[in-house]
Amino acid sequence: MMTLFGIPTAALFGQLLLGLINGAFYAMLSLGLALIFGLLNIINFSHGAQYMMGAFIAWLSLTYLGANYWVALAVAPVVVAVFGIILERTMLSRLYKLDHLYGLLLTFGLALIIEGFFRQLYGISGMPYAVPKELAGGWNLGFMYLPIYRAWVVVASLLLCLGTWLLIEKTKLGAYLRAATENPALVQAFGINVPVMITLTYGFGVALAAFAGVLAAPIYSVNPLMGSNLIITVFAVVVIGGMGSIMGSVLTGFMLGLLEGLTKVIYPEAASTVIFMVMVIVLLIKPAGLFGKGA
Amino acid sequence: MLKKALIGAAAATALMAGQAQAQFSDNKIKIGVLTDLSGTYSDLAGKGAVVAAQMAVEDFGGKVNGVPVEIVSADHQNKADIASSIARKWYDAEQVDAIAELVTTAAAVAVREVSKEKGKIDLVSGAASTPLTNDKCSPTGFHWTYDTYALANGTANAVVKNGGKTWYFLTADYAFGHNLQAQTERVVKANGGEVKGAVRHPFPNSDFSSFLLQAQSSGAQIIGLANAGADTINAIKQAKEFGITQGGQSLAGLLVFITDVHSLGLETAQGMQLTTGYYWNRDDETRAWSKRWSARMDGKMPSMVHAGTYSAVIHYLKGLAAAKTDEGVKVADQMRALPIKDASGFAVNGKIRADGRMVHDMYLAQVKKPAEAKGPWDYYNVLRTIPGDEAYQPLSESTCSLVKK
Numbered sequence: 001m002m003t004l005f006g007i008p009t010a011a012l013f014g015q016l017l018l019g020l021i022n023g024a025f026y027a028m029l030s031l032g033l034a035l036i037f038g039l040l041n042i043i044n045f046s047h048g049a050q051y052m053m054g055a056f057i058a059w060l061s062l063t064y065l066g067a068n069y070w071v072a073l074a075v076a077p078v079v080v081a082v083f084g085i086i087l088e089r090t091m092l093s094r095l096y097k098l099d100h101l102y103g104l105l106l107t108f109g110l111a112l113i114i115e116g117f118f119r120q121l122y123g124i125s126g127m128p129y130a131v132p133k134e135l136a137g138g139w140n141l142g143f144m145y146l147p148i149y150r151a152w153v154v155v156a157s158l159l160l161c162l163g164t165w166l167l168i169e170k171t172k173l174g175a176y177l178r179a180a181t182e183n184p185a186l187v188q189a190f191g192i193n194v195p196v197m198i199t200l201t202y203g204f205g206v207a208l209a210a211f212a213g214v215l216a217a218p219i220y221s222v223n224p225l226m227g228s229n230l231i232i233t234v235f236a237v238v239v240i241g242g243m244g245s246i247m248g249s250v251l252t253g254f255m256l257g258l259l260e261g262l263t264k265v266i267y268p269e270a271a272s273t274v275i276f277m278v279m280v281i282v283l284l285i286k287p288a289g290l291f292g293k294g295a
Numbered sequence: 296m297l298k299k300a301l302i303g304a305a306a307a308t309a310l311m312a313g314q315a316q317a318q319f320s321d322n323k324i325k326i327g328v329l330t331d332l333s334g335t336y337s338d339l340a341g342k343g344a345v346v347a348a349q350m351a352v353e354d355f356g357g358k359v360n361g362v363p364v365e366i367v368s369a370d371h372q373n374k375a376d377i378a379s380s381i382a383r384k385w386y387d388a389e390q391v392d393a394i395a396e397l398v399t400t401a402a403a404v405a406v407r408e409v410s411k412e413k414g415k416i417d418l419v420s421g422a423a424s425t426p427l428t429n430d431k432c433s434p435t436g437f438h439w440t441y442d443t444y445a446l447a448n449g450t451a452n453a454v455v456k457n458g459g460k461t462w463y464f465l466t467a468d469y470a471f472g473h474n475l476q477a478q479t480e481r482v483v484k485a486n487g488g489e490v491k492g493a494v495r496h497p498f499p500n501s502d503f504s505s506f507l508l509q510a511q512s513s514g515a516q517i518i519g520l521a522n523a524g525a526d527t528i529n530a531i532k533q534a535k536e537f538g539i540t541q542g543g544q545s546l547a548g549l550l551v552f553i554t555d556v557h558s559l560g561l562e563t564a565q566g567m568q569l570t571t572g573y574y575w576n577r578d579d580e581t582r583a584w585s586k587r588w589s590a591r592m593d594g595k596m597p598s599m600v601h602a603g604t605y606s607a608v609i610h611y612l613k614g615l616a617a618a619k620t621d622e623g624v625k626v627a628d629q630m631r632a633l634p635i636k637d638a639s640g641f642a643v644n645g646k647i648r649a650d651g652r653m654v655h656d657m658y659l660a661q662v663k664k665p666a667e668a669k670g671p672w673d674y675y676n677v678l679r680t681i682p683g684d685e686a687y688q689p690l691s692e693s694t695c696s697l698v699k700k
Contacts, residue, residue, distance in 0.1 A: 011508070011509075011512055014508055015505055015508065018502075018504045018505050018508065019505075021504070022502050116333075119333065119337070123337070123338040123554075123595075124333075124334070124335060124336075124337045124338045124341075124525075125338040125339070125524070125525070125528070125554045125555060125557065125558040126525065126528060126558040127558060128558060128559055128560030128562070128563065130560075130562065130563075131536060138536075138537070138538055144508060145511075145537055145538050145542070147536045147537055147538070149536065150504070150536075218536075219532065219533060219536060220501050220502070220529055220532070221501075221525050221528040221529050221532065221558060223525060223558070225334075225335070225525075226501065229499055229501055230501065261505060264505035264506065265505065265509065268468075268494050268495055268496055268497075268505075268506065269468055269495050269497070271496070271497050271500075271505075272497035272500065273497075
């Protein structure tokens with residue numbers, strides 16, 4: 001049998017594929033964060049809580065309304081986006097002129113409140129959520145058993161990331177967005193309603209988190225802390241990719257998923273730290289991140 | 296003359312009564328429930344443990360020899376430093392006489408040190424690791440509900456005897472996980488089984504697919520989960536997704552609480568074997584107590600940690616009543632001497648040893664199929680009662696300095 005790093009290549013392929021799947025979650029979450037930071041200048045620390053809300057809405061709508069996975073996938077992002085828009089209008093919009101730190105503290109506090117609220121109502125252990133019937137089972141690829149649901153996660157995530165990228169880079173709306181990021185006053189002078197655009201961007205970024213949350217519900221324990229466990233890693237991904245760089249955060253998400261997957265085979269004890277080691281190195285060599293512009 | 300004598304007698308009586316009460320310092324008994332009120336163990340311990348302790352006080356009548364009993368509680372956030380500073384504050388400034396529950400080994404050990412130094416009682420229920428009754432044992436310290444030794448003995452014994460000879464471990468990379476893996480390996484090897492390997496995963500960890508794949512390719516019959524809480528839940532959930540169980544391998548959850556099974560759902564958890572110190576639906580006594588607890592906890596059912604906290608607190612109150620003092624060492628002596636029996640039906644054949652271990656019957660349970668469950672929280676079939684002496688570490692093996700050899 002051929003080996004690489006002392007591991008049979010077949011097993012290695014399996015692990016890389018799994019890394020890619022985890023990378024899909026990093027990519028979706030860091031994409032939303034990058035988008036929000038790019039336009040709002042807000043480091044959205046409640047992103048993890050909003051991801052958790054997505055998963056909980058899936059569970060709630062299944063348990064109390066009998067709505068299936070596909071309905072949740074459509075509804076949860078909308079509900080969370082509306083919630084996000086309310087937050088943006090009532091609180092975040094007051095902080096744009098201040099230092100990043102204020103936005104960070106506010107969203108961090110909000111995250112704690114949201115998590116505490118769900119913990120009070122539903123406890124900490126989490127709720128069961130089954131894989132939808134259409135996507136149950138798996139394929140035997142020879143080198144590994146691939147659950148159909150995991151394949152769906154990668155496909156959905158890639159489509160979502162690509163769609164977002166096209167929207168921002170290739171459409172007129174995206175052009176307005178990018179212009180408003182560069183110089184909001186000038187764009188406003190051209191008669192474009194920048195505040196509304198900012199609000200909608202926050203809603204969209206938050207909706208991405210909720211979408212990822214629904215995708216995660218069948219494979220991870222749906223519990224109030226599921227987001228805070230993930231969000232620190234996702235922040236590292238954003239920092240490595242470069243704050244505000246959309247393509248950068250997506251690519252970095254997938255790349256670091258792969259790296260983490262490899263670490264889980266070679267030296268599993270370091271799996272939770274490897275991303276932060278990369279972050280330190282990148283910050284030392286390229287402080288703006290791999291894909292960031294300027295410092 | 297008569298009047299004077301009467302006054303004298305009254306004064307003497309009052310003085311005597313005062314003296315009898317003075318045995319209990321500051322005329323109050325305070326029990327602190329120190330637990331995880333917000334983090335990962337707050338369902339299996341947490342508020343439910345505080346409620347259980349309150350029930351113990353109420354069932355005892357709210358008073359010990361006329362002195363009122365009060366329950367206070369605090370969140371140690373599973374951190375040793377926070378736990379020990381709260382314990383110091385409670386003992387030094389707030390007249391707390393005993394500390395109960397103490398989930399998380401690191402927190403329990405930290406409080407154990409403080410209690411030992413101050414001669415106060417600790418009643419450990421939620422923490423699992425065996426050092427509490429070995430090198431960290433104390434004349435005023437008790438380990439009530441379960442430990443890693445008993446868990447390993449119960450589950451691993453049964454699994455190996457059913458033909459699960461080869462094992463691979465997924466181990467949470469911290470003291471508790473290492474301890475649980477070591478205890479289980481010992482049982483597996485003693486029964487002629489073989490350990491094919493182990494992978495240590497970060498704690499906490501949400502994606503187990505990579506580790507499960509490694510376990511799968513090891514070819515071991517049994518994948519032992521030496522972890523707890525959300526880690527165990529995620530590992531079991533994903534093992535099903537990756538077809539591990541359909542592929543002929545079985546999972547052995549080495550520490551599974553009823554709250555974990557509730558979170559997984561029977562569809563995912565069915566068939567799994569586990570060891571527990573308590574099951575609410577075991578007999579009429581356990582059902583009656585659990586339903587009372589449940590009524591205060593929004594219809595949830597108690598974990599073994601909750602029932603163990605109740606049992607430990609009420610036994611402590613009996614110890615106080617018998618010792619007629621709140622002096623730790625004297626109360627502990629009475630607690631060791633008194634028979635253990637309470638309304639929760641927890642401590643069947645219970646006895647406290649010199650190392651502080653409360654030995655009692657444990658249960659090997661199997662998670663029901665969804666069709667078998669007759670109602671909410673009806674999750675286990677009890678396969679076997681494991682007598683306490685068989686389940687727990689023999690006293691002769693204990694490294695506790697209080698054990699006379």
